[in-house]
Amino acid sequence: GAVVSQHPSRVICKSGTSVKIECRSLDFQATTMFWYRQFPKQSLMLMATSNEGSKATYEQGVEKDKFLINHASLTLSTLTVTSAHPEDSSFYICSASWASGRGADTQYFGPGTRLTVL
Amino acid sequence: GQQVMQIPQYQHVQEGEDFTTYCNSSTTLSNIQWYKQRPGGHPVFLIQLVKSGEVKKQKRLTFQFGEAKKNSSLHITATQTTDVGTYFCAGALNNAGNMLTFGGGTRLMVKP
Numbered sequence: 071g072a073v074v075s076q077h078p079s080r081v082i083c084k085s086g087t088s089v090k091i092e093c094r095s096l097d098f099q100a101t102t103m104f105w106y107r108q109f110p111k112q113s114l115m116l117m118a119t120s121n122e123g124s125k126a127t128y129e130q131g132v133e134k135d136k137f138l139i140n141h142a143s144l145t146l147s148t149l150t151v152t153s154a155h156p157e158d159s160s161f162y163i164c165s166a167s168w169a170s171g172r173g174a175d176t177q178y179f180g181p182g183t184r185l186t187v188l
Numbered sequence: 189g190q191q192v193m194q195i196p197q198y199q200h201v202q203e204g205e206d207f208t209t210y211c212n213s214s215t216t217l218s219n220i221q222w223y224k225q226r227p228g229g230h231p232v233f234l235i236q237l238v239k240s241g242e243v244k245k246q247k248r249l250t251f252q253f254g255e256a257k258k259n260s261s262l263h264i265t266a267t268q269t270t271d272v273g274t275y276f277c278a279g280a281l282n283n284a285g286n287m288l289t290f291g292g293g294t295r296l297m298v299k300p
Binding site for chain 2: 119
Protein backbone atom coordinates (compact mmCIF):
# COMPACT_ATOMS: atom_id res chain seq x y z
CA GLY A 71 0.00 0.00 0.00
CA ALA A 72 0.87 3.72 0.05
CA VAL A 73 1.82 4.06 -3.58
CA VAL A 74 2.46 7.43 -5.15
CA SER A 75 2.74 7.88 -8.88
CA GLN A 76 4.21 10.74 -10.80
CA HIS A 77 3.77 11.67 -14.43
CA PRO A 78 5.66 12.18 -16.61
CA SER A 79 8.82 10.42 -15.52
CA ARG A 80 10.94 12.39 -17.96
CA VAL A 81 10.28 15.52 -19.93
CA ILE A 82 12.42 17.56 -22.28
CA CYS A 83 11.14 20.95 -23.24
CA LYS A 84 12.26 24.13 -24.91
CA SER A 85 13.13 27.21 -22.93
CA GLY A 86 10.09 29.40 -22.35
CA THR A 87 7.51 26.64 -22.32
CA SER A 88 5.51 25.42 -19.34
CA VAL A 89 5.57 21.91 -17.97
CA LYS A 90 2.99 20.25 -15.74
CA ILE A 91 3.89 17.39 -13.44
CA GLU A 92 1.22 15.28 -11.78
CA CYS A 93 1.49 13.53 -8.44
CA ARG A 94 -1.14 10.99 -7.44
CA SER A 95 -1.64 8.92 -4.33
CA LEU A 96 -3.05 5.69 -5.71
CA ASP A 97 -4.34 3.82 -2.70
CA PHE A 98 -4.77 6.40 0.03
CA GLN A 99 -6.06 9.90 0.52
CA ALA A 100 -3.22 12.33 1.01
CA THR A 101 -4.02 15.21 3.30
CA THR A 102 -0.68 16.76 2.48
CA MET A 103 1.55 16.61 -0.55
CA PHE A 104 5.07 17.90 -0.76
CA TRP A 105 7.15 18.95 -3.74
CA TYR A 106 10.91 18.59 -3.65
CA ARG A 107 13.71 19.39 -6.00
CA GLN A 108 16.87 17.35 -6.10
CA PHE A 109 20.07 18.23 -7.92
CA PRO A 110 22.52 15.46 -8.83
CA LYS A 111 24.12 13.87 -5.79
CA GLN A 112 22.44 16.34 -3.46
CA SER A 113 19.72 16.15 -0.87
CA LEU A 114 16.06 16.87 -1.31
CA MET A 115 15.15 20.52 -1.13
CA LEU A 116 11.58 21.16 -0.08
CA MET A 117 9.89 23.56 -2.48
CA ALA A 118 6.37 23.69 -1.12
CA THR A 119 3.77 21.97 0.99
CA SER A 120 0.22 21.70 -0.19
CA ASN A 121 -2.95 20.68 1.57
CA GLU A 122 -6.03 19.71 -0.36
CA GLY A 123 -8.24 22.65 -1.14
CA SER A 124 -5.91 25.33 0.13
CA LYS A 125 -3.03 27.36 -1.22
CA ALA A 126 0.40 25.86 -1.14
CA THR A 127 2.98 27.05 1.35
CA TYR A 128 6.22 27.82 -0.42
CA GLU A 129 9.67 27.64 1.08
CA GLN A 130 11.84 30.72 1.16
CA GLY A 131 13.43 31.41 -2.18
CA VAL A 132 10.89 29.45 -4.22
CA GLU A 133 8.98 31.63 -6.66
CA LYS A 134 5.25 31.10 -6.36
CA ASP A 135 4.53 32.46 -9.81
CA LYS A 136 7.09 30.22 -11.41
CA PHE A 137 6.21 26.99 -9.66
CA LEU A 138 2.43 26.78 -9.58
CA ILE A 139 1.01 24.13 -7.31
CA ASN A 140 -2.55 22.93 -7.37
CA HIS A 141 -3.90 20.38 -4.92
CA ALA A 142 -7.44 19.93 -6.18
CA SER A 143 -8.25 16.62 -4.53
CA LEU A 144 -7.00 14.27 -1.84
CA THR A 145 -5.30 12.14 -4.47
CA LEU A 146 -3.87 14.64 -6.92
CA SER A 147 -1.45 17.52 -6.81
CA THR A 148 0.16 19.22 -9.78
CA LEU A 149 3.29 21.29 -10.16
CA THR A 150 3.56 23.54 -13.18
CA VAL A 151 6.92 24.99 -14.05
CA THR A 152 6.08 28.12 -16.00
CA SER A 153 8.34 29.67 -18.59
CA ALA A 154 10.97 27.05 -17.93
CA HIS A 155 14.64 27.89 -18.34
CA PRO A 156 17.71 25.64 -18.41
CA GLU A 157 18.43 26.38 -14.75
CA ASP A 158 15.08 24.78 -13.89
CA SER A 159 16.40 21.45 -15.13
CA SER A 160 16.32 19.12 -12.17
CA PHE A 161 14.74 16.05 -10.62
CA TYR A 162 11.36 16.94 -9.14
CA ILE A 163 9.92 14.56 -6.58
CA CYS A 164 6.58 14.67 -4.86
CA SER A 165 5.59 12.92 -1.69
CA ALA A 166 2.28 12.36 0.01
CA SER A 167 1.22 11.72 3.56
CA TRP A 168 -1.93 11.52 5.60
CA ALA A 169 -2.49 13.09 8.98
CA SER A 170 -2.41 10.54 11.75
CA GLY A 171 -2.59 13.21 14.40
CA ARG A 172 0.67 11.94 15.90
CA GLY A 173 3.08 14.52 14.57
CA ALA A 174 5.01 14.27 11.32
CA ASP A 175 3.84 11.32 9.31
CA THR A 176 5.66 9.09 6.91
CA GLN A 177 6.03 10.57 3.49
CA TYR A 178 5.61 8.26 0.53
CA PHE A 179 7.57 9.41 -2.46
CA GLY A 180 6.70 9.33 -6.11
CA PRO A 181 9.27 8.05 -8.61
CA GLY A 182 10.25 11.58 -9.60
CA THR A 183 10.23 13.56 -12.81
CA ARG A 184 13.44 14.45 -14.56
CA LEU A 185 13.01 17.79 -16.30
CA THR A 186 15.48 18.92 -18.92
CA VAL A 187 15.04 22.39 -20.38
CA LEU A 188 16.93 23.04 -23.58
CA GLY B 189 15.69 27.77 10.71
CA GLN B 190 16.05 24.15 11.50
CA GLN B 191 19.12 22.45 10.11
CA VAL B 192 19.82 18.76 9.85
CA MET B 193 23.40 17.79 9.24
CA GLN B 194 24.49 14.35 8.18
CA ILE B 195 27.96 12.82 8.10
CA PRO B 196 29.83 11.45 6.33
CA GLN B 197 28.83 12.69 2.92
CA TYR B 198 30.32 9.65 1.21
CA GLN B 199 31.50 6.27 2.45
CA HIS B 200 33.26 3.52 0.55
CA VAL B 201 33.35 0.15 2.29
CA GLN B 202 34.41 -3.33 1.39
CA GLU B 203 31.56 -5.79 1.31
CA GLY B 204 31.22 -7.29 4.77
CA GLU B 205 32.41 -4.19 6.62
CA ASP B 206 30.13 -2.19 8.85
CA PHE B 207 28.82 1.27 8.04
CA THR B 208 27.41 4.09 10.14
CA THR B 209 25.86 7.42 9.21
CA TYR B 210 25.17 10.15 11.76
CA CYS B 211 22.50 12.79 11.79
CA ASN B 212 22.45 15.93 13.96
CA SER B 213 19.74 18.51 14.30
CA SER B 214 20.14 22.08 15.48
CA THR B 215 16.82 21.78 17.31
CA THR B 216 15.00 19.13 19.30
CA LEU B 217 12.93 16.88 17.07
CA SER B 218 9.53 15.33 17.62
CA ASN B 219 10.64 12.36 15.55
CA ILE B 220 13.20 11.38 12.98
CA GLN B 221 12.75 9.30 9.86
CA TRP B 222 15.23 7.49 7.68
CA TYR B 223 14.97 7.00 3.94
CA LYS B 224 17.04 5.14 1.38
CA GLN B 225 17.44 6.26 -2.20
CA ARG B 226 18.97 3.85 -4.66
CA PRO B 227 20.90 5.31 -7.61
CA GLY B 228 18.38 6.60 -10.12
CA GLY B 229 15.50 5.92 -7.75
CA HIS B 230 13.38 7.82 -5.29
CA PRO B 231 13.54 7.91 -1.49
CA VAL B 232 11.94 4.95 0.24
CA PHE B 233 10.86 5.10 3.85
CA LEU B 234 12.85 2.85 6.19
CA ILE B 235 11.82 3.72 9.72
CA GLN B 236 10.57 6.34 12.14
CA LEU B 237 11.94 6.92 15.64
CA VAL B 238 9.86 8.84 18.14
CA LYS B 239 11.02 8.17 21.68
CA SER B 240 14.12 9.53 23.37
CA GLY B 241 16.87 6.91 23.33
CA GLU B 242 14.87 4.62 21.06
CA VAL B 243 16.67 1.82 19.25
CA LYS B 244 15.10 -0.13 16.43
CA LYS B 245 16.48 -2.93 14.31
CA GLN B 246 15.65 -4.13 10.85
CA LYS B 247 17.77 -7.20 10.07
CA ARG B 248 21.29 -5.78 9.64
CA LEU B 249 20.19 -2.17 10.16
CA THR B 250 20.16 -0.57 13.60
CA PHE B 251 18.63 2.85 14.13
CA GLN B 252 19.14 4.98 17.23
CA PHE B 253 17.54 8.20 18.43
CA GLY B 254 19.54 10.23 20.92
CA GLU B 255 18.43 10.93 24.46
CA ALA B 256 18.07 14.63 23.68
CA LYS B 257 16.18 13.87 20.46
CA LYS B 258 18.65 15.94 18.47
CA ASN B 259 20.74 13.22 16.90
CA SER B 260 20.33 9.85 15.33
CA SER B 261 22.38 7.15 13.68
CA LEU B 262 21.95 4.31 11.26
CA HIS B 263 24.35 1.39 11.50
CA ILE B 264 24.57 -1.38 8.94
CA THR B 265 26.33 -4.57 9.96
CA ALA B 266 28.21 -6.59 7.35
CA THR B 267 27.31 -4.50 4.33
CA GLN B 268 26.19 -6.11 1.11
CA THR B 269 26.20 -4.72 -2.42
CA THR B 270 22.43 -4.36 -2.16
CA ASP B 271 22.98 -1.72 0.55
CA VAL B 272 24.36 0.70 -2.03
CA GLY B 273 22.49 3.97 -2.12
CA THR B 274 22.09 7.27 -0.32
CA TYR B 275 20.68 7.23 3.18
CA PHE B 276 18.82 10.32 4.31
CA CYS B 277 17.65 11.24 7.76
CA ALA B 278 14.72 13.61 8.01
CA GLY B 279 13.73 15.43 11.13
CA ALA B 280 10.33 16.65 12.18
CA LEU B 281 9.56 19.49 14.57
CA ASN B 282 6.61 19.45 16.94
CA ASN B 283 4.94 22.48 15.44
CA ALA B 284 5.80 21.90 11.79
CA GLY B 285 2.86 19.78 10.82
CA ASN B 286 3.90 17.03 8.46
CA MET B 287 6.99 18.83 7.24
CA LEU B 288 10.36 17.11 7.31
CA THR B 289 13.80 18.64 7.01
CA PHE B 290 16.15 16.31 5.20
CA GLY B 291 19.79 15.87 5.98
CA GLY B 292 22.30 16.03 3.17
CA GLY B 293 22.45 12.27 2.89
CA THR B 294 25.27 9.77 3.10
CA ARG B 295 26.14 8.01 -0.10
CA LEU B 296 27.23 4.44 0.55
CA MET B 297 29.30 2.56 -1.98
CA VAL B 298 30.11 -1.10 -1.37
CA LYS B 299 32.97 -2.82 -3.14
CA PRO B 300 32.36 -6.51 -3.77
